[in-house]
Amino acid sequence: MKQTTFSLVTGETVTQVIHPSGLTILVYPKKGFRSAYALFGTRYGSVDTVFERDGKRIEVPAGIAHYLEHKLFENEDCDAFVRYAATGANANAFTSFDQTAYLFSCSDHFEESLEILLDFVQKPYFTEQTVQKEQGIIGQEIRMGDDDPDRRVLFNMLRAMYVVNPVRVDIAGTVESISHITPELLYDCYYTFYNLHNMVLAVAGGVTVEQVLAVADRMLQPAKPLQLDMPLPDEPEAAGDSRIEDTMPVAAPLFCLGFKCPMTASYLSAKDQLAAQIITRVLSSSSSPLYTALMEKGLINDSFGGTFFDGRGFAMFLFEGESGEPEAVEAALLTEIDALRQSGVDAERFAELKLALYGRLLRQLNAAETGAMMLMDNYFCGRRPGEVIDACMALTPEDIDERLQRWLRPEQRTLSIVRGE
Amino acid sequence: MEPVVYTIQDGVTFLNVPDDRFTTALLSVNFYVPLAMETAGTMAMLPPLLRRGCRAFPSMMAIGRELDRLYGASIGATVLRADEAQALNLTLACLDDRFALEGAPALADAVELLGQLLFDPPLENGVFREEDVEQERRCALEAIAAEINDKRRYARNACERLLCENEPFAVPLHGVKEQVETVTADVLTAAWREVLQTAPVRILYQGDPNGVPIAKAFAERFAGRQVKPLPPMVIGAAKPEVAVQCERMDVNQCQLVLGLRSSVQEGHPLHDAMWLAITLLGGTAHSLLFMNVREKYSLCYYCYATAYTKKGATLIDSGVEPDKAEQAKAEILHQLERLKTGDFTDDDLENARRSLLDTLLSYEDSAMSFVTWYIVDGPIGDGRSPRDVRESIQAVTKEQVLAAAKTLTLDCVYTLMPKEEIA
Structure with a gap:
């Protein structure tokens, strides 16, 4: 068992353990906390629909990672929610493009809840009948998404912007695609991706390393060595389509303007991510001249905002909001980006935004939930605990300017609009 | 704390x-x-x-x-x-x-x-x-x-x-x-x-x-003002007949919402018993509603009950297939009846209690939740801390839960339906 301790700027520590079972365990004890938050995650999400298993190429229906997440809660003898009911923990799970995670938060009976988490995720049980039962439930989850214009405007944008990258397909799949899911396909996915070498356990809050390891030693079954090939999709640098439109019952048109960032590795570096956040704020936060100008012209309202969104094999800038004239917002953003690329980031503005970034990174350490999420995300991206804050301190204006030349080019953009009927 | x-x-x-x-x-x-x-x-x-x-x-x-x-x-x-x-x-x-x-x-x-x-x-x-x-x-x-x-x-x-x-x-x-x-x-x-x-x-x-x-x-800096107190809360009761409202829109899913009234309101001795009753009915992923409407009958993705306990108002909401809205409503009312008649196990009740107690304890570890607790409590709230409520919930008996549940009356049913009903 290899154990390493990392110090954070708050004076707290994170302990990383490579458990003999193959699982990496991260524990972030928070002094004075009663509650704890645990995440058991795998590097497996909706984008992983083609893979090799025992030398055989397998292609699975869209939405299967999310379906598997639902079905794993049901073991042969009992539903995991019912087991958690006896501990009082609040349990849940989520599937994203590139991760699936099972989680609970609790203020009491931590060890019992952790035992349940480690147990049910390691015990898949899929039959024709149980798989069938979930069609109705997930069908309604998909229908709920179909009626959500914020989701539609984003997923339409992804579908138009990406040409081959599977982030262009909705995480939950469609009512049609999930109807092809069988127990055999679920087992294929499970035994490929739910190998402890491909997973992480991240715990934060009122816990000790010893407490977590005692349960882990008892519950984890040694995993076979794993060779997983997750190649980068051969995605062109330019956006597939520069425009996509749809209609739904909405009050005013919703828009999502995305800019695809070219990827040279599976994940961006910490520096890339931080630079992207600074760029986003220079361009579109309420402290930017563009925000003020667009607000004065009545082209945006306070729902407008820019974010940076990245994961395994993808990264993008998103500028979203509600506007009577989304094309005018797009034009204004393109002009602003061009000007920023020419001038570079203002030194004083850069210094302010770096302080702001530092403060926001520290805020993530406030709660057990955000602490555990941060540990898991950074682990999957190959970053040590605390690395992002160090990278923030080392950031220079040149880091921003260099990236401005590669990112946010007009040909990398897609404007998605959802208009009322 | x-x-x-x-x-x-x-x-x-x-x-x-x-x-x-x-x-x-x-x-x-x-x-x-x-x-x-x-x-x-x-x-x-x-x-x-x-x-x-x-x-x-x-x-x-x-x-x-x-x-x-x-x-x-x-x-x-x-x-x-x-x-x-x-x-x-x-x-x-x-x-x-x-x-x-x-x-x-x-x-x-x-x-x-x-x-x-x-x-x-x-x-x-x-x-x-x-x-x-x-x-x-x-x-x-x-x-x-x-x-x-x-x-x-x-x-x-x-x-x-x-x-x-x-x-x-x-x-x-x-x-x-x-x-x-x-x-x-x-x-x-x-x-x-x-x-x-x-x-x-x-x-x-x-x-x-x-x-x-x-x-x-x-x-x-806020000293020396002439403060006007807030008026007391309006005491409401269920309508004599269940009000039904259906709105149509270009949607795929039906939004089904049931509104309930109760005479148990702010300051009522059964106030905290009602809180526990609603948790048992539909406040968790092992509640009566979740285990039946979702898990047993696969009718929905979510089905929750949320109570404004001080006001004596409860909403139960679920997103369902339009042609199964009636079936979902009947099942929700069936679970409500089970709650009122005590047709649940002691384990069901204790599980709901544990979940609620755990949630109340967790407020202390989230600064924003803790502060929000006191904001929404308001100046005419009772000023109790999550820990005070926790102690009270621990003492609630099954009889009190039943007595509180019996006061729940269906007042209205609202549905948002697709324009063309799929039947």
Whole structure:
């Protein structure tokens, strides 16, 4: 068992353990906390629909990672929610493009809840009948998404912007695609991706390393060595389509303007991510001249905002909001980006935004939930605990300017609009 | 953990929670005004309008840059529901000075900025600037219109309005279009002055003990006001006949919302028993509703019951296939009947209790949740801490749960349906 301790700027520590079972365990004890938050995650999400298993190429229906997440809660003898009911923990799970995670938060009976988490995720049980039962439930989850214009405007944008990258397909799949899911396909996915070498356990809050390891030693079954090939999709640098439109019952048109960032590795570096956040704020936060100008012209309202969104094999800038004239917002953003690329980031503005970034990174350490999420995300991206804050301190204006030349080019953009009927 | 409560004067309280476990300090100011159709839109516009500037930092850009400099501090400006009152809320979140770089602390400056936003807006000829008012009115109107975008929230709001028709509780938190359209700079300025002078105020600080003197000095700025108490809550009862409302829209899924009334309200001896009863019915992923409507019959993705226990109002909502709405409604009512008749196991009850107790305990480890607990409790709330409620929930008996559940009466059913019914 290899154990390493990392110090954070708050004076707290994170302990990383490579458990003999193959699982990496991260524990972030928070002094004075009663509650704890645990995440058991795998590097497996909706984008992983083609893979090799025992030398055989397998292609699975869209939405299967999310379906598997639902079905794993049901073991042969009992539903995991019912087991958690006896501990009082609040349990849940989520599937994203590139991760699936099972989680609970609790203020009491931590060890019992952790035992349940480690147990049910390691015990898949899929039959024709149980798989069938979930069609109705997930069908309604998909229908709920179909009626959500914020989701539609984003997923339409992804579908138009990406040409081959599977982030262009909705995480939950469609009512049609999930109807092809069988127990055999679920087992294929499970035994490929739910190998402890491909997973992480991240715990934060009122816990000790010893407490977590005692349960882990008892519950984890040694995993076979794993060779997983997750190649980068051969995605062109330019956006597939520069425009996509749809209609739904909405009050005013919703828009999502995305800019695809070219990827040279599976994940961006910490520096890339931080630079992207600074760029986003220079361009579109309420402290930017563009925000003020667009607000004065009545082209945006306070729902407008820019974010940076990245994961395994993808990264993008998103500028979203509600506007009577989304094309005018797009034009204004393109002009602003061009000007920023020419001038570079203002030194004083850069210094302010770096302080702001530092403060926001520290805020993530406030709660057990955000602490555990941060540990898991950074682990999957190959970053040590605390690395992002160090990278923030080392950031220079040149880091921003260099990236401005590669990112946010007009040909990398897609404007998605959802208009009322 | 219990806040230390200082009464600055009658109707003005400062709740202090010294706590060194967090990296960020929170300072929240809340003015309480009665929810009323004639004023709700005006009042809801005040926090974001004040957030637009002060004389020292007269624009959103200037404030934004100042907040960036203060380690990305944030000032949220919003309106929250505190039963039949609006809580006009400005909350500052600022990096604790222990983590400031090179000895450049931020809390005092950030608190000063919050004070200036409240007391020293950039007025022109004694009133708010016309361009600020215009932009804020447009944002408010667009936000009201955009209610339709989120179908679940839209349906819940519609059911709430049906449930508490003609009571202040049914007034939309952000007001209505017709009223917001009439709001002028003069109206807003008068409202701001009135709120500063007369609205009950609750100020909360949660953060490092070193920040307490700064927060306390801030709270003391609210002394010497003429506070008007809030009116008591309207006591409502279920309608004699169940009201049914169906709205049609171009949607795929049916939003089904049931509204229930109960005579168990604020101060009633069964108040906490009702809280537990609703948790058992539909507050968890092992509740009667979840285990049956979702898990047993696969009718939905979510089916939850949420209670405004002080008001004696409960909503049960679910998103279902349109042609299964009747089946889902029947199953929800069947589970409600099971709750009322005690057709559940002791384990079911204890599981609900454990879940609720766990949640109540977790408030203490989330600064924002803890502060919000006291904001929505409001000045006419009972002032109990999550820990107080926890003790009370521990003592609730099965008989009390049954007695509380028996008072639940179906009052209305709201459905949002696709235009062409799929049958």
